[in-house]
Amino acid sequence: MSVFMDANSNKISSSAAHGGMHQIRVGLPILVTAVMLVLGGWSQPAPAQSSDVYVCKGANGVPEYRNGNPGNSKDCKRLNLPDVVTVPGGRTTSGGAGKATTAAASPTAFPRVDSATQKNRDGERRAVLEQELQSEEAKLSGLRAEYNNGEPERQGNERNYQKYLDRTARLRDDIARGEAxxxxxxxELSNLKD
Incomplete structure (x- = not known):
């Protein structure tokens, strides 16, 4: 059976399976109410359903898990699984994420380093950082000299102007990275203890 509605005349026509046409005159409020009832019924959440889970031995011996009656298969066993329970999350009273109330306690058996060893390590770290800083500043001064305030000298392989622009952009990016x-x-050096 098919149902059709003529929008101009508020008539619902249905063609019955036996071939006859039937027309019913329906007012708009009744039609809206009927549609709302149908849609309201569909929007209701479905109740939780429990299905049985079976583990069956497959053709090559590999276990297969099925969620229904496997039929007459003798190699299937029903699994006794606990029901699934969902718990809604708790509401927080503050607007943001809660702060952790317990601080991580430092273990008492944690190995300690004497102050002379620590000062020696700090000195070595300072020397490494200073060496890296000198190396970075030397590299940076070379890049700045080559960059020449945004107008580096053109090289022989840069007959194409786009290659020149690409090298200029690369130099600018390298300088920014070196400065960072x-x-x-x-x-890091300023954070080290004296």
């Missing part, structure tokens, strides 16, 4: 690295090394 040098600033990071200076910050």
């Amino acid at each position: 690295n040098a600033a990071s090394l200076r910050r």
Whole structure:
């Protein structure tokens, strides 16, 4: 049976399976109510269903898990699984994420280093950082000289102007990266204890 609605006349026509046409005159409020009832019934959540899970031995001996009655298969066993329980999350009273209330306690058996060894390690670290900073600053000064304030000298393989622009952009990016690295090394050095 097919149902059709003529929008201009508020008539619902249905063609019955036996070939006859039937027309019913329906007012708009009744039609809206009927549609709302149908859609409202479909929007209700489905109740939780429990299905049995079976483990069966496959053709090559590999276990297969099925969620229904496997039929007359003798190699299938029903698994006794606990019901699934869902718990809604708790509400927080504050607007943001809660802070951890327990601080990580430092273990008492943690190995300690005497102050002379620690000062020696700090001195070695300072020397390594200073060496890296000097290396980075030397590299940076070479890049700045080659960059020549945004107008580096053209090289022989840069007959195409786009290659020249690409090298200029690469130099500019390398200088920015070098400056960031040098600033990071200076910050690390300032954080070291004297």
